Amino acid sequence: MKIDLFITCLNDALFPRTGEATVALLERLGHEVRFNPGQTCCGQMHFNTGYQKEALPIIRRFVDTFRDAEVVVAPSGSCVAMVRDLYVRAAEWAEDAKLMRDVQALAPKVFELSEFLVTQLGLHDVGAYYPHHVTYHPTCHAMRMLKVGDAPLSLLKNVRGLTLTELPSADQCCGFGGTFSVKNADTSVAMLADKVANVMTTKAEVCTAGDNSCLMHIGGGLSRLRSGTRTLHLAEILASTEQRVFA
């Protein structure tokens, strides 16, 4: 399958290794990965912070960039939820009929990585090897908007060498919420405190998730506390093999 990678702006700038891992994983599974350098961002930060007018050119760029793609895969539940669920709202609120048509044509072809592997490729075992103790945080948009369900967990359970410990109160938001983390930093940190406490009870060395935004938040807290637990994107675990283990 020819897969167009949407790397997302956050991964592009701050977590390039998640992108490398996504490419390595999909190629190992026998697919051709393409990266259209015209892409930038899905526009979620602007849209969700109330800058809907400013988000429109970014949304239109996304739509134009991926118009001809067979399938678009992104290592982020949140950005995919923006495209699949909120682009129609953006078009509706802007009363832009052309954008609405474009969005409705494109949205069903856009997938979050773990749901793509499980629901589109029918895979639960991607042949990964990762010899570490891991806990998994289901991110809100992947869980509630995309309804990826157990897809990430079923992939993790089939990784050789990996010890998985269930995260208590896993379905509780980590408190990131995009600009919420800055605008309402105190409340955000109060939520993070509980998430970090739950991660620590698992005694895992790695906390993983399908979104680097949430992981940047959880990891930012774990790092500040010198907790000794690190965060790593699910793609990097799934891309790891006996030949090459991602950090």
Add this chain to the structure above:
Amino acid sequence: MSRGGIRPEQTFRLAAHETLQNSQMRRNLRSATTAIREKRLRSIAELPNWQELRVEGAALKDEALAALPELLLQLEANVQKAGGHVHWARDAAEARKVVADLAESHAAKEVIKVKSIATDEIELNGGLEERGIAVVETDLAELIVQLSNDRPSHILVPAIHRNRAEVRELFIRTLGADLPTDEPAVLADAARTFLREKFLSAKVAVSGANFAIAETGAVCVFESEGNGRMCVTLPEVLITVMGIEKILARWQDISTFLRLLPRSSTAERMNPYTSFWTGVCANDGPREFHLVLLDAGRTDVLADKVGRQALRCIRCSACLNVCPVYERAGGHAYGSVYPGPIGAILTPQLLDMHDANANTLPFASTLCGACFDACPVRIDIPEVLIYLRGKTRKPAIESMGMRAMAWAMADPGHFGLAMKLARIGQGPLVHDGVIRWLPGMLGGWTSARDMPAVPRTSFREWWKNWEAHGREG
């Protein structure tokens, strides 16, 4: 008096900064919301058609809201036909005046009240007290809030932020009760002793309404303690203050909400007391019934095609109980009698998006979506939050930053340049690969979290290099 109203005295950020430090409240809220969350999930799991019921509930409310003018006139006619009186109140002040005038005309020195958020919204207690009429809240939690001169912090459980030990201390101090322990039965007994006398002596009662049926003129209250049943049956005069959005078209519509509301609010299959009344009856119940129909911003909300779904709300409070922000910051941080996710979309809209403090409420959410999943009438709260954020005025420095980011995202060349600039600019801030201090608004992040440094190579640079070298390694 218990203070009410919907105008926050400060921004959510500042209010939450204070409430988050109240460890007693944090503990009380955590244990209460965790318990009710689990109970609700068990309760709705008993109904195989729960999702269909939610769709039905939303459709019935939408239908009623779309026909609101006709249905309200129909309700008025049917209430009058059954011997009741109907008053129309454009705003809170008009509603307070109607109720106070009525109480005064019956020479009432004291009125008893059923828990009602609409009357808290219009600050009725204060309005009556200004006119020399004492108010007694008869719902246990509302009584606790009133006796402690506090504000309600939850739609269903106004004193959810208090625990038993605090209530015992309050009752000893204010009711002069002799309370050996803080067992719930002991506390309830103290309240009952105090309230029984009030129920039997009051001439005027004030209630809210959960629903009103246009085709019959019936009004109803769902409650748990039986205080409501006494208020709507014992006194001579009953005054009901009802937001105009509470209306349903048909009698049969109530069956859907009889299933949706109790399971969503108290997580019970059925609430203990559901009282319906239609006007007045000869030889039974109140001699006089007055229905006050309250607008107070609701028709403006109805005019907004995205925001109007907030008017479907049946005040179950399921969204509060599942909200991680509410659980930490507590109801008082919202500064309105409508706290939590529903309050964050209702309060600013009822104030026509003109109140600067209320306009910070739509930002009091991570958009995690738990509220939408829990809502029995499928209000897409995250959608409305995002939409309302778009209608607020933003801080100038934030707007500049966001416009700069929009410029960067508008073109990959700009984006590449922005990444290069960030890499250079972060230089002095990076220690051991992380940033522990950021200036200005961004300092909110580094107050408790490290930030990863921008790495030397972006993904797109890696890709370009990787492709140039034949996609190897």
